[in-house]
Amino acid sequence: MNFKIASFLIAALLMIAVPTVAQETKVAPARAQFEEIFSKWKDNLKKLRDLNEKHTKVADDADVPEIRKEFKAIYDETEAMIPELRNRALSAYLESPNTDRDLTRMLISMASDALSRDMYSTAKPISDALMSNGCDEKALYDIAGTIAYSTDDFTAAEELLKEADDRGVLNLGKDVYPTVSEMKELWAKELEIREAEAKADDLPRVKLATTKGDIVLELFENEAPDTVGNFVSLIERGFYDGLTFHRVLPGFMAQGGDPQGDGTGGPGYNIYCECYEDNYRRHFSGTLSMAKSEPRDTGGSQFFITFKATPHLNGKHTAFGRVIEGMDVLERLQRIDPDTADGTVEPDKIEKAEVIRKREHEYVPNKAR
Helix, strand or coil, X not given: CCHHHHHHHHHHHHCCCCCCCCCCCCCCHHXXXXXXXXXXXXXXXXXXXXXXXHHHHCCXXXXXXXXXXXHHHHHHHHHHHHHHHHHHHHHHHHHCCCCCHHHHHHHHHHHHHHHHCCCHHHHHHHHHXXXXXXXXXXXXXXXHHHHHHHCCCHHHHHHHHXXXXXXXXXXXXXXXXXXXXXXXXXXXXXXXXXXXHHHHCCCCEEEEEECCEEEEEEECCCCCXXXXXXXXXXXXXXXXXXXXXXXXXCCCEEEECCCCCCCCCCCCCCECCCCCCCCCCCCCCCEEEECCCCCCCCECCCXXXXXXXXXXXXXXXXXXXEEEECHHHHHHCCCECCCCCCCCCCCCEEEEEEEEECCCCCCCCCECC
């Protein structure tokens, strides 16, 4: 356990305002359940703080391993409590919205923390609950707007980020705010395409069984037939089995499909880009796209899956599928940057890739010449 990092985390957690219970003869049920787990959580934080202080003052290095062992055990237990703590805090808030400012601010902090970890499916129910119940903490508009953008809710994102800008608190969403109007229009068109696809119900699907769970992808064969043909062909020959997600960047995407594991490998050939066609698909959350170098037609086997909309990639990389199951798996993939990795972080792997369904024709790569 890195005590320097842990110390910072403890300090950050302890800065969260501690919700207090109003003096009542009877505590509301949801509030009582929240107080129960919150009390245990605070006790653990105090233990961690005490152990951290003990570590800084230890006289005998022989005592360090035992302190670290105890610290890690309590730290892991405390981390494991957070989902339940979050759920109970939200239930307590919904039981009596906006009556305890400390609890409200704690939930805002939780939403912001989940956003920073790309845990959008966790963050959105919190921000939605706060906004729908009239929470007017000005910092929430920036956080909620950024969460909405990250989950393809561009209509809400536009309204919330404008409010954040008007109130002078636009921060987290400042980079995406200029693109939100365009993405709202593109999303409306994307939904029309998806509706037609659902009606036809014949697109190929594949499953990536990873070390963090299964990801099911539907492939855009109508717009990117060559890219899909190559991808399905590689899966059927077992090419991706055992390969890592060697590049997983926070707030961006997870990249895999490189047999070298460092971003330099491929299948031994390149395929044609299909992102220059008039009907190319755009990049939203959970989009499957081809990785390539700067020149066109340099993709091969490497792909990436976006965590959120990435409009700067539209028309530059071939979007050829989307996640239909397993967005939560993306949240859990080990973040790693091969440019700065020191070998201490173990990347997640594709244990097995398999084709779930496909159309009745042969799938082969159309190699670039």
